[in-house]
Amino acid sequence: MSICVPRLSAAALVLAAMLAAPGSARADRCDDTAAQLKGQIEGLTIGKTVANTIYLDHPAAKQLRLGCPSRTISNELFATADSRKPQPAFFELVASAAAIVFTIPKPDTLRGAKRCIGRLGLLRGDDVKTRFRRLDIRCNRTKTEASISISRGKDE
Template sequence: MTSLRACLAASLCLATAIALAPSPARADRCDDLAAQLKRHIDGLHVGKTAANAIFLSHPAARQLILGCPNRKFTNELIAGTDSRKPKPEFYDLVAQASAIIFTIPKADTLRGVTRCIKRMGLLRGDDVRMRYRRLNMHCTRTKTSAAIAVSRGNDE
């Protein structure tokens, strides 16, 4: 009888240990998205994660940041270049990354990115905000550089 009790106690301890054991680690959705970007965009490298943002690098952009979800937006892509008038490779990079992040066709994101950056100038100034295909686009430029931030609000 005591061996039966010992066997039951051992099996109960084993079942409890299995139930309370930590599950395998799972990367969060933002890390998964960064890995997906790296798989689909040639030349893209994933850097450090800091303060709810993942720093990326690509030859076509001086600055490339993937902002993780927070209270204001679902995801955000921030890209900057060294020239006042970006090259077509920059437009293509931002459009392709935005298409992957926000699951919108690349042609639509390319049109929105191009419109936002080309609107900056003498009439509209160097700070342009616009919406295109439920995306918020904010383009800025200085005397030597241009940048764009593409995001989607949490309520959309």
């Protein structure tokens, strides 16, 4: 009986160390965030996970991705609209998702997204970087679509 107890405790320690690995904890938090997005945003579906990125799908966006934490950023939300001038449904989707991911009030994320897309044009060009409420927001526009990327650095 005394021989089995040390073996069981050693196996329990190895199992606990494997479960507490930092890589799996990050993935679990990112998966939890994606599940929270799916639960709170109507019409959102979760796609595949590739290279620390979870692909999402929603009718208001051509492309939607949730970037998991890395060495430099805590999270990243990337969305692409179908046209150069995104529809209000696109802004609502981006604002809702950013509010959930970064725990910021939705009106603030909506204002930051609209401000960034609104700055695209003749004077500032088709690639704009801005900061709003401790978020790094980057907007880009091509001839057929507009995209927005919202992230927060690890040090903030």
